[in-house]
Structure formats: C-alpha cells, structure tokens
Amino acid sequence: xxxxxAIALLGGLALGQEVSDRLLxxxxxxxxxxxxxxxxxxxxxxxxxxxxxxxxxxxxxxRGWYTPTKVMDEPNARLQGYVRTGADGRYEVxxxxxxxxxxxxxxxxxxxxxxxxxxxxxxxGFALRRLQLVFDDDPRMTPYWREWAKKDxxxxxxxxxxxxxxxxxxCEIVLARAR
Numbered sequence: 001x002x003x004x005x006a007i008a009l010l011g012g013l014a015l016g017q018e019v020s021d022r023l024l025x026x027x028x029x030x031x032x033x034x035x036x037x038x039x040x041x042x043x044x045x046x047x048x049x050x051x052x053x054x055x056x057x058x059x060x061x062x063r064g065w066y067t068p069t070k071v072m073d074e075p076n077a078r079l080q081g082y083v084r085t086g087a088d089g090r091y092e093v094x095x096x097x098x099x100x101x102x103x104x105x106x107x108x109x110x111x112x113x114x115x116x117x118x119x120x121x122x123x124x125g126f127a128l129r130r131l132q133l134v135f136d137d138d139p140r141m142t143p144y145w146r147e148w149a150k151k152d153x154x155x156x157x158x159x160x161x162x163x164x165x166x167x168x169x170x171c172e173i174v175l176a177r178a179r
Contacts, residue, residue, distance in 0.1 A: 019054060024083035026057055026095040031079070033062030033096030036159070038133065040171040041089045042121060049089025050175055053123035056082050057093050059116070064099035071101060074118070093117075097159075097167070100140055114140040116154075119173065126175040133157055133171045 027033070042053040058080035060066050066077040079098075085091045100115040116132040132154045134141060141156070149156050157169035 019082040019084050021084050022086045022091055024055075024057060024081045024091070024093045026059070026081050026093050027079055031061070031096050033099075034167060036095055036097045037166065037168040038093040038095065038117065038157070038171050039168065040091060040173060042085050042091065042123070042173045042175060043089055044126070044175055044177065049085070049087075050123050050126065051085060051087045051089055053085045053089070053091075053121055053126075053173075053175070054082055055085070055091060055093075055173075056080065056118075056120040056122075057095075058118045059095065059098040060101070062096055062099045064101045064115070071103070077118075097135075100138070112140050114138045114145050117171075119171070121173055121175060123175055125178055127178050129173065129175050131155065131173065133169075135159055135169070 042050045042055070044050055058066075058074065058077040060077070061079060065071050066073045068078065070076075079095065083091050083093060095117070098115045098117055101113050114134045115138050116134045119129075119131050119133065121129040121131075131152075134145065134149055134154060134156050136156050136158045146156070148154070155171050155173075157171060159167050159169045161167055
C-alpha cells in the first residue's frame with residue numbers, strides 16, 4: 001500500500017496528513033468489534049469514475065465513542081483516515097462495524113441515531129460531498145431514519161457475510177460538478 005504525505009489538497013487535509021492509495025486500514029487489526037470491509041467507487045453524475053478523489057473517513061468505535069474519553073468528539077475521532085481513489089475510482093476501507101451512540105443527542109429516545117460511518121469526499125472540479133453510510137440491518141433504522149437517509153442521499157448499506165464469515169458492504173458515491 002503506497003502512502004504519500006499531503007501538503008494540501010483542495011483545502012481539505014491537514015499539513016502532513018497521510019493519504020492511502022485505494023486501501024485504507026482504518027481500524028487496527030487489534031480493534032475490538034466486528035470486522036467490516038467497505039468497498040465502493042466514486043463516480044460523477046454521468047457514471048464515470050472519478051480518479052484521485054480523496055475520502056476522509058471517520059467513525060465511532062464498537063462502543064459508539066469517537067474518542068476514549070468523549071462520545072461526541074467527531075473532529076478528533078480516533079478511527080479516522082484518508083484514502084485516494086484509483087484510476088478506476090475505486091477505494092476500500094478496512095474497519096470495524098461502528099457502534100451507535102450510547103445516548104440520543106438532540107433526538108427523542110425513539111429516534112436514536114443509527115450506527116454510521118462518515119465520509120467527506122473531495123475531488124478537483126467537484127463539489128465537496130459529505131455523507132453518512134448507515135446499515136440496513138441496524139435496529140435503529142426506523143422509518144424516520146430511512147426517510148432522512150433518502151432525503152439527504154445517505155447510502156443505506158446491506159452488510160453481506162462472505163467466506164469465513166467476513167462482513168462487507170458497498171458504498172457507491174456520486175459527486176456533482178463544482179458550480
């Protein structure tokens with residue numbers, strides 16, 4: 001896996017941030033939780049792959065915490081990293097299945113936020129795209145959250161169980177041209 005150090009890319013990376021090519025090992029192999037591989041392709045609105053797009057990916061741990069001491073500390077998420085799409089627009093993230101928040105911030109108890117993985121996607125000539133990948137089998141995916149996902153174009157992934165019980169899902173991302 002090739003790594004490079006980004007000096008600055010489209011104003012989205014911190015100085016010295018490492019960017020993985022095509023494959024991001026987001027969660028260390030020793031991270032507690034159910035292992036999950038997220039694969040996808042970044043495309044433009046016409047369906048053409050977007051090579052060289054940079055995805056910032058971050059999530060909670062299996063307990064639903066972003067950091068060891070704070071549940072809701074998204075900017076400092078312990079499980080975060082960057083991956084650049086290949087010439088075919090593809091990427092892969094190896095992680096764990098995130099936990100849902102242990103409490104419902106700013107939401108009714110009946111509308112507890114589903115477990116999710118954040119993506120911030122940047123590519124030259126395209127508008128920034130922020131999304132949250134949620135999971136179809138999450139018990140928190142009530143009709144309210146399904147409508148939220150549809151309205152805000154947040155993908156709902158179906159987690160598949162493959163050979164040896166490995167879990168994987170797809171997250172296909174469409175970028176709009178910058179205006």
